Amino acid sequence: MIVKSQIKLIRSLHQKKYRNENGLFFVEGLKAVQELLDSRFEVVKVYATEDGGLSASAGEVELISEAELKKISALRTPNKVLGLFKIPKVEKIDFDDWVVTVDDVRDPGNLGTIIRLCDWFGIRHLVCSGQTVDCYNPKTLQATMGSIARVNVGYTDLALFLQKADRPIYGAFMDGVPVYGEKLAEPGILVMGNEANGISSPIEHLVTHKISIPQFGEPTAESLNVATATAILLSEIRRG
Amino acid sequence: MIVKSQIKLIRSLHQKKYRNENGLFFVEGLKAVQELLDSRFEVVKVYATEDGGLSASAGEVELISEAELKKISALRTPNKVLGLFKIPKVEKIDFDDWVVTVDDVRDPGNLGTIIRLCDWFGIRHLVCSGQTVDCYNPKTLQATMGSIARVNVGYTDLALFLQKADRPIYGAFMDGVPVYGEKLAEPGILVMGNEANGISSPIEHLVTHKISIPQFGEPTAESLNVATATAILLSEIRRG
Incomplete structure (x- = not known):
């Protein structure tokens, strides 16, 4: 289940203005979500239509219906998993490489x-x-x-x-x-x-x-x- | 002006089946249409909302309204010119180069x-x-x-x-x-x-x-x- 206010929030994140205001963004698809979970990015919540082998903490994943996923997805054919993450701080640039x-x-x-x-x-x-x-x-x-x-x-x-x-x-x-x-x-x-x-x-x-x-x-x-x-x-x- | 049967034909060419059946395809935008006009491709008709500097024979170009172009275009924002061409014969391959x-x-x-x-x-x-x-x-x-x-x-x-x-x-x-x-x-x-x-x-x-x-x-x-x-x-x- 995903509450209405959360649906509204994620839908607003389709726009840059609200991504910046909230410091949040979302990414879709098992592979991309998993890669962000394994990275320096901080997860807020993962919405998934099935528990399809994500390695995330139990509290991070919320099972939702396909209809619910459709409401928050930016894709025509939503892709099972949507992860909500904090926009990370930009790291200091290291000029040792290109x-x-x-x-x-x-x-x-x-x-x-x-x-x-x-x-x-x-x-x-x-x-x-x-x-x-x-x-x-x-x-x-x-x-x-x-x-x-x-x-x-x-x-x-x-x-x-x-x-x-x-x-x-x-x-x-x-x-x-x-x-x-x-x-x-x-x-x-x-x-x-x-x-x-x-x-x-x-x-x-x-x-x-x-x-x-x-x-x-x-x-x-x-x-x-x-x-x-x-x-x-x-x-x-x-x-x- | 573009007649109804022509609108129907061009709309059918959005699909591969009808492109092959008719041996025709269309391309959109001034630059692309002009390049095909200057090539080995054989033009059937060019539909344009304005006479915007195309170099084609007079009989080849038909001025149409933006509403008409919208009916035949595959683009969300139609691009002034749509050219209808014959699908060319495939040339014999020359193995002198890659x-x-x-x-x-x-x-x-x-x-x-x-x-x-x-x-x-x-x-x-x-x-x-x-x-x-x-x-x-x-x-x-x-x-x-x-x-x-x-x-x-x-x-x-x-x-x-x-x-x-x-x-x-x-x-x-x-x-x-x-x-x-x-x-x-x-x-x-x-x-x-x-x-x-x-x-x-x-x-x-x-x-x-x-x-x-x-x-x-x-x-x-x-x-x-x-x-x-x-x-x-x-x-x-x-x-x-």
Whole structure:
């Protein structure tokens, strides 16, 4: 059973404003919920339609009906488990390794994919400009596939952050130097831009190394999507 | 003005069955429609809410109202132009360069992104297993961003196709050898697998080189999405 006030609260968390006001967010699906339970994230409650092998404390799990889950879920086809968690404090950034930053990425699927890529490539810190889509947006979380548990995502004034950072700053531009010839051995900061407009001009001025992914097809080809470009650049950073 | 029978026809083309029966598909948005007009694709009719700079023959373009466009569009927010085209014949495959194949990719966004990646990296031929999502699905086309104009996409019995191909066959597996150490100079065939299950076992038997993208994060990280993995492998193939 889930009480009405709780249904109202969780439904409000579909919106960023109420996530921030309450300091809470939710994630759906057994795998993602379990990964957050096993992480630094603090659980408030797990709602499940069946006791399907979650390893959580007894008091944390509440069995609910499918109809109840449907009321609180953000999915068309709710996925058995919904976990309610506290939004964690952003950890201090450690510049010993590469840091990824995004300048106004607006599509939740793209941001989620970038978080999942950071996880795969062992990037601990992702810094987002204030206009970037919320990482606790249900669609973003769906695309992270649980990777939010292992990537420290923060929002800040990106220009200020980059000004203070005493590191080489690499930005992806159509007219940058081909990344394949770049030495990426020293930890730096990678900046990825907005889907439609790329990196904004205040941020462009702070970039110390403009790089690009060479194109091999006809010059009419649409530029790469920000998530696939991030995949290639993180692979370049790690391949050595 | 658009007549009722035409509205009915275009609406039916939202479904694969009717696309195949009629040999027709539609694409939306000025850029994508223009790219198909400039390609080997044969146009039937372009419906536009305004004469917004399309370069097409006068007889090809029909001005319609926004309400009419809404009736035929697959988008929540229709995008001014919808072009009706004939499904082209699949071109004969030229093995002088790399060929990409997909084994049951089901998500239209993923297939569209893979087509866009082939375009960027100059891969001319994409061969799909019979169970792969249709490349003329409106959602797939939306994700290709017009790249369908330059990539030859065909559907076939993938096992049979690979059996006949006298080329090295590279497949992406979690336990393959790290791709960063592979020499990919000779044109081969790249196989990418299904989102949930990877490459199916009949296809796995035909793969001559199992490769993988090394993981650098914690071993719990979710495997890479098929589109981002394709991005990295095509970049590896082209970077030399």
